[in-house]
Amino acid sequence: MIPDTAELLVQAQHLSVERGGRTLLDSADLAVHAGEIVTLIGPNGAGKTTLVRTILQLMQHNRGKLYRKPGLRIGYMPQKLHIDPSLPLTVERFLTLGGATKAQAHKALERTGAEHLLKQPLQSLSGGETQRVLLARALLQQPELLVLDEPVQGVDVAGQAALYALINELRHELGCGVLLISHDLHLVMANTDTVVCLNGHVCCQGHPSQVTADPAYLELFGHRAEAQIALYTHHHDHAHDQCGEIDPEHSHHA
Numbered sequence: 001m002i003p004d005t006a007e008l009l010v011q012a013q014h015l016s017v018e019r020g021g022r023t024l025l026d027s028a029d030l031a032v033h034a035g036e037i038v039t040l041i042g043p044n045g046a047g048k049t050t051l052v053r054t055i056l057q058l059m060q061h062n063r064g065k066l067y068r069k070p071g072l073r074i075g076y077m078p079q080k081l082h083i084d085p086s087l088p089l090t091v092e093r094f095l096t097l098g099g100a101t102k103a104q105a106h107k108a109l110e111r112t113g114a115e116h117l118l119k120q121p122l123q124s125l126s127g128g129e130t131q132r133v134l135l136a137r138a139l140l141q142q143p144e145l146l147v148l149d150e151p152v153q154g155v156d157v158a159g160q161a162a163l164y165a166l167i168n169e170l171r172h173e174l175g176c177g178v179l180l181i182s183h184d185l186h187l188v189m190a191n192t193d194t195v196v197c198l199n200g201h202v203c204c205q206g207h208p209s210q211v212t213a214d215p216a217y218l219e220l221f222g223h224r225a226e227a228q229i230a231l232y233t234h235h236h237d238h239a240h241d242q243c244g245e246i247d248p249e250h251s252h253h254a
């Protein structure tokens with residue numbers, strides 16, 4: 001549980017993004033507090049990356065409000081790394097490109113369990129190794145907010161669980177907020193405080209146990225969602241409305 005006193009790091013209110021006459025994001029609301037993990041889920045093309053890039057101010061929104069804590073330090077792990085394969089680049093060189101010292105690079109790699117990769121060419125890394133190097137690069141920012149776009153892509157199943165466990169540890173250790181995009185509902189849910197289910201607009205948001213019981217979530221994720229419900233089955237003494245808020249009209253007490 002995130003205490004009510006946790007500092008607000010970023011907040012989107014009714015954020016809309018339009019490009020070429022298309023609405024990519026329709027009045028989205030989202031907030032991330034210090035120490036909180038917020039996970040964005042949604043089908044391909046739902047606007048997840050658009051929302052993240054808008055929060056990072058890499059994209060301009062057309063309507064709505066965006067609050068960022070003044071001077072907020074963000075560590076961003078992008079979905080893809082575009083590096084010229086012909087460019088000889090070791091992991092150490094890659095991590096020091098932004099001005100970090102070798103000692104800082106080494107320490108960050110150590111924290112993500114990838115110190116043995118220091119002298120390796122970047123291009124030779126496996127999917128899981130690349131993700132750990134990218135996470136180390138995000139840590140070099142001494143982030144108050146970690147933004148991770150599909151952090152476990154290209155990682156095998158055992159590696160995915162380990163990477164999510166590491167992210168969870170880091171948020172406790174650094175006290176940072178985490179905003180992550182994921183398709184791995186099963187793995188993410190256990191370590192997430194708030195799930196935001198996006199499909200152009202925010203369909204529902206709340207604690208994983210609320211969201212997995214929400215009709216909008218079930219509609220989007222169909223049978224995959226049912227497995228989640230099995231995981232998060234719990235007894236309600238209250239009902240939720242479409243947004244995952246408790247609906248006093250339809251609540252009852254056992």
Ligand SMILES: Nc1ncnc2c1ncn2[C@@H]1O[C@H](COP(=O)(O)OP(=O)(O)OP(=O)(O)O)[C@@H](O)[C@H]1O
Pocket residue numbers: 019020024042043044045046047048049050051
């Ligand atoms: N700069 C842009 N100009 C026009 N359309 C864009 C732009 N950026 C994204 N889009 C479109 O907006 C939609 C949402 O894209 P976005 O990358 O945010 O989705 P996503 O939920 O992250 O998808 P995925 O799960 O496939 O990564 C897509 O249809 C995409 O083609």
